[in-house]
Amino acid sequence: VPYPAHTDSDFPPLKNDLILRVARGETVERTPVWIMRQAGRYLPEFREERAKHDFFTICRTPELACLVTLQPIDRYEGLLDASIIFSDILVVPQALGLEVQMVPAKGPHFPDPLVDPSHLARLRTNVDVNEELRYVFEAITLTRTKLDGRCPLFGFVGAPWTLMAYMIEGGGSKTLSKAKSWLGRWPEESKTLLQRVTDVVVDFLVGQAKAGAQLLQVFDSWAGELSPAQFNTFSLPYIQQIPKRVRAALREINPDLASIPMVIFARGAHYALESLSTPEIGYDVISLDWTMDPASARARIGNGVSLQGNADPSLLYAPIATIKAEVAIMLEKFGSRTRYIANLGHGMHPDHDPEHLRAYLEAIRDVSTQRKS
Numbered sequence: 588v589p590y591p592a593h594t595d596s597d598f599p600p601l602k603n604d605l606i607l608r609v610a611r612g613e614t615v616e617r618t619p620v621w622i623m624r625q626a627g628r629y630l631p632e633f634r635e636e637r638a639k640h641d642f643f644t645i646c647r648t649p650e651l652a653c654l655v656t657l658q659p660i661d662r663y664e665g666l667l668d669a670s671i672i673f674s675d676i677l678v679v680p681q682a683l684g685l686e687v688q689m690v691p692a693k694g695p696h697f698p699d700p701l702v703d704p705s706h707l708a709r710l711r712t713n714v715d716v717n718e719e720l721r722y723v724f725e726a727i728t729l730t731r732t733k734l735d736g737r738c739p740l741f742g743f744v745g746a747p748w749t750l751m752a753y754m755i756e757g758g759g760s761k762t763l764s765k766a767k768s769w770l771g772r773w774p775e776e777s778k779t780l781l782q783r784v785t786d787v788v789v790d791f792l793v794g795q796a797k798a799g800a801q802l803l804q805v806f807d808s809w810a811g812e813l814s815p816a817q818f819n820t821f822s823l824p825y826i827q828q829i830p831k832r833v834r835a836a837l838r839e840i841n842p843d844l845a846s847i848p849m850v851i852f853a854r855g856a857h858y859a860l861e862s863l864s865t866p867e868i869g870y871d872v873i874s875l876d877w878t879m880d881p882a883s884a885r886a887r888i889g890n891g892v893s894l895q896g897n898a899d900p901s902l903l904y905a906p907i908a909t910i911k912a913e914v915a916i917m918l919e920k921f922g923s924r925t926r927y928i929a930n931l932g933h934g935m936h937p938d939h940d941p942e943h944l945r946a947y948l949e950a951i952r953d954v955s956t957q958r959k960s
């Protein structure tokens with residue numbers, strides 16, 4: 588059963604469109620900010636919900652996913668300029684038929700990962716995202732309604748290479764030696780797997796936009812484990828299919844949906860900055876990790892795309908005075924009013940102090956409001 592396509596008129600009017608305007612390249616009155624993993628274990632109210640429910644139960648129950656998505660929006664009232672739907676990149680491997688558990692304090696665990704190419708036969712063919720991932724679409728529609736226009740809502744996916752890495756490693760890994768051995772031993776079968784994941788990722792993003800997501804982010808969290816040549820063979824060709832195919836599908840449904848801004852976060856892929864920011868690929872925003880210098884990143888790619896990021900998440904362990912000083916330097920380097928969305932260079936850590944995040948958000952608001960450019 589297809590999920591109904593929603594448009595702006597199905598939802599409360601948007602009262603804060605800063606981030607959408609920055610994604611389109613407009614100059615704004617202050618720097619918009621949101622934070623990767625802004626809903627999560629650093630928040631006591633999240634830990635309270637998590638004590639009652641399994642991780643994937645929260646993801647699969649639209650009311651619970653909505654509740655935890657709104658926790659940081661409510662707590663930091665007026666300080667966050669976007670929300671991101673509570674879910675996980677690993678719901679796509681689940682939709683492909685693999686079992687994934689979330690083990691507290693350990694992270695994701697696949698009891699039966701893909702060991703060699705004969706295991707590709709275990710993956711579901713013709714995945715119907717409207718059936719397998721409908722719960723995400725329902726969570727998005729409900730959350731956008733409950734947000735009541737306070738800020739836009741992000742949908743997201745894992746990039747094909749990062750998902751392939753988890754499907755083969757079966758969980759986190761220091762070296763990715765299993766996944767990377769596929770690339771050398773079975774390059775053609777690796778490409779088959781990457782293409783099958785890409786097809787699901789594209790359908791899933793189209794569904795999230797139809798459900799009400801107002802921006803879409805692609806997380807290639809393991810890009811930095813690849814050499815430039817490997818990235819160009821096994822990640823970029825799939826990442827670059829996504830905006831074109833998603834927009835073409837949305838245009839068929841409703842041309843208004845096709846202009847949805849798309850963000851790419853290829854963590855650690857310094858060498859890929861130029862190739863990811865070409866207009867032909869079609870990402871509006873490039874998210875930088877904290878190992879990249881904002882000014883040199885901007886100099887390398889020009890002004891055609893917006894940048895997002897990128898303080899080291901560990902900055903939030905520092906005293907509040909240090910946080911404020913570092914924010915001023917960061918906004919100076921990015922230039923706060925055009926083509927810049929503040930975030931961290933990666934996600935929140937479970938042991939971060941929520942009040943230090945508040946100081947970071949307040950500093951971005953205050954400094955960017957006072958700056959002239």
Ligand code: CP3
Binds near residue numbers: 624627694759
């Ligand atoms: O607030 C948000 O950002 C939205 C929710 C969100 C989660 N995961 C919730 C989550 C998002 C956007 C993700 C993306 C995700 N998931 C990525 C890409 C971003 C990144 O961090 O690089 C990756 C690699 C995953 C896979 C994943 N999920 C890992 C490696 C882990 C364990 C690591 C950890 O932080 O414990 C998860 C678990 C996870 N996903 C948690 C949350 C809140 C914590 C698990 C728990 O509550 O038990």
